[in-house]
Structure formats: C-alpha cells, structure tokens
Amino acid sequence: MSNFRTVKNTIRKSFSKIKDIVPVPDLIEIQSTSFNDFVQLDYLPEERENVGLEKVLRDIFPVEHDSDLSLECVSYEIGNWACTCGKVTGIENRYKWSCSSCEKTGCSRLDRGSCTSCKKQAAKYIVCTNCLSRVGICLDVTVDECRSRGQTFSLPLKIKIQLVSWDRDQADSKVVRDIKEQNIFFTDLPIMTDVYEEGGRFKVGSLGTFLINGVDRVIVSQLHRSPGVVFSQSKKVKDFRDRPYYLARIIPMRGSWIDFEFDSNDMLYVRIDETTKFLVTTFLQALRYTRDERISLL
Ligand SMILES: [Zn+2]
Ligand SMILES: [Zn+2]
Numbered sequence: 001m002s003n004f005r006t007v008k009n010t011i012r013k014s015f016s017k018i019k020d021i022v023p024v025p026d027l028i029e030i031q032s033t034s035f036n037d038f039v040q041l042d043y044l045p046e047e048r049e050n051v052g053l054e055k056v057l058r059d060i061f062p063v064e065h066d067s068d069l070s071l072e073c074v075s076y077e078i079g080n081w082a083c084t085c086g087k088v089t090g091i092e093n094r095y096k097w098s099c100s101s102c103e104k105t106g107c108s109r110l111d112r113g114s115c116t117s118c119k120k121q122a123a124k125y126i127v128c129t130n131c132l133s134r135v136g137i138c139l140d141v142t143v144d145e146c147r148s149r150g151q152t153f154s155l156p157l158k159i160k161i162q163l164v165s166w167d168r169d170q171a172d173s174k175v176v177r178d179i180k181e182q183n184i185f186f187t188d189l190p191i192m193t194d195v196y197e198e199g200g201r202f203k204v205g206s207l208g209t210f211l212i213n214g215v216d217r218v219i220v221s222q223l224h225r226s227p228g229v230v231f232s233q234s235k236k237v238k239d240f241r242d243r244p245y246y247l248a249r250i251i252p253m254r255g256s257w258i259d260f261e262f263d264s265n266d267m268l269y270v271r272i273d274e275t276t277k278f279l280v281t282t283f284l285q286a287l288r289y290t291r292d293e294r295i296s297l298l
C-alpha cells in the first residue's frame with residue numbers, strides 16, 4: 001500500500017496492486033494560482049505586482065473632479081489581520097521585524113531570518129506582547145460553517161483612500177492644498193476556498209471552488225466579443241414596410257454595450273445593455289450636449 005500527500009496535506013491511500021508510475025497532477029492548479037495572483041492576499045502593499053485586483057484599482061484610480069479634487073487609492077487589504085487576542089491588527093504588523101544583533105527594526109518580508117541591515121540571521125518577526133502570537137488572517141466563519149448555514153465564503157475588501165484637493169499657483173501648475181486619508185470598507189469579496197498556510201504565507205484556493213450561498217461554484221471562463229463598433233442589418237426581421245432593420249453596436253473593452261437602432265417611424269433609439277430603449281436625443285443630453293449641439297449632430 002502506498003501513501004502520498006496531495007497539496008492540501010490530505011493523505012491518500014492506494015489499495016491498487018499496480019504501482020503508480022506517474023503521480024496525479026494538481027488538476028486545480030491553474031484556477032488556484034490564477035486566483036492567488038488576483039488577490040495577492042498575504043503580500044505587503046509595496047510587494048504587490050501590478051496584476052489582478054491591484055491592476056484594476058490602479059486603472060480606475062485616481063478619479064478626478066473638475067481638476068481641483070482627486071480621489072486616489074493608496075492600498076487595499078483583504079480580510080481581517082490580527083493576532084489571537086486581537087490587540088495587534090493590520091497586515092503591516094505581520095511583517096514588522098526586529099534584529100537581535102544590530103537592534104534595527106523594519107517592515108518587510110525576511111529571507112530566512114536574515115537582517116536587511118547587518119545581513120546576520122538574527123532578525124525575527126515581532127509578536128504580540130499580550131498573547132505572544134504573530135498577526136495572521138482571522139476568519140469569522142469557516143468554510144464548513146458557511147456551507148451548513150447557506151452563506152457565501154467571503155472576506156472584506158478594505159481600501160485606503162486619499163482625497164486630495166488641489167490649488168493652482170500663479171504659473172498655473174497644481175499644488176496640493178489638503179490630503180484626507182481614510183480606510184473604507186469596499187465590499188465582501190467571495191474567496192476561493194479554502195484559506196491555508198504554506199511556507200509562512202497565507203494562500204487561498206486549495207479546494208478550487210467558491211462557496212456562494214452555501215453551494216460550491218466554479219468560474220467558467222467565457223469568450224469576450226472583440227471590442228469595437230459593429231454595424232449590422234437584420235435580413236430576417238423586417239418592419240411593416242418590408243425594410244430591414246439597421247443596428248449599430250458599440251462594444252467596449254469593459255462596461256455596457258450600447259445599441260443604436262431605428263424604429264418603423266425612422267426614429268433613432270439607444271439601448272444600453274439590451275434594456276429598455278430611449279431616444280438618442282435623451283442619451284446625448286445625458287452626455288451634456290446642449291440643444292444646438294444635439295441638432296447639429298443629428
Ligand atoms: Zn495578541
Ligand atoms: Zn541586524
């Protein structure tokens with residue numbers, strides 16, 4: 001009988017008489033690696049690469065308003081990070097270290113306990129003085145509890161936001177007037193089950209599924225129709241004058257599809273995400289075109 005361990009440290013026993021020649025590969029590796037790259041859970045904000053959630057946030061922020069206000073995203077944090085007693089919190093406190101040789105402190109990931117200053121292997125992560133445990137991720141409910149209660153397995157996504165107000169000096173260049181910083185709760189993000197620790201780092205996705213309302217779900221990737229503008233003519237559906245319908249469709253890289261279509265009275269309508277249609281003039285008005293500009297455009 002042969003034993004081997006799978007990734008999530010489950011011992012699997014084989015009662016077969018024929019020896020295993022090729023080990024069973026990790027079949028959910030692509031999904032879990034992809035999701036770990038997306039969330040970059042156990043990373044310091046400055047360690048994160050510009051992929052996944054970090055890239056989404058960097059693409060969207062800063063949000064600017066009338067060139068005198070801008071909203072900037074400093075960093076994000078997924079989950080509640082705390083020690084066992086809850087006295088020390090935050091992912092920064094997980095990677096604070098002190099060196100017993102040169103007595104320096106810092107906040108970075110240590111490579112086998114070697115101090116970044118004196119290069120001796122004497123640096124250690126700081127633990128809570130009250131409960132003597134290191135900061136780790138705190139789960140309010142486990143996956144099994146979520147499954148039995150019919151809940152979604154998710155972690156809070158918090159974002160550190162800066163509201164910057166700008167002034168203009170005599171040379172008409174921007175100078176910072178004021179910065180307000182705040183941690184805001186953004187959303188509860190569904191997390192690929194389950195959270196586990198490997199090599200001193202928390203990871204997710206050992207099971208490869210999401211738990212939505214107590215039911216295991218997987219993500220199936222879909223093809224995205226290539227972005228651009230498409231003009232088409234319906235040959236099958238014709239109006240009462242036996243003329244075909246014409247359609248223009250704007251497909252953006254991200255966001256809603258916009259359809260332009262004529263009705264039987266030759267009125268031009270707009271449809272956003274294939275919902276109720278409304279007049280194109282109303283659409284242009286919503287885009288801040290004045291009445292004269294709208295007439296000249298049409
Ligand atoms: Zn503590
Ligand atoms: Zn040192």
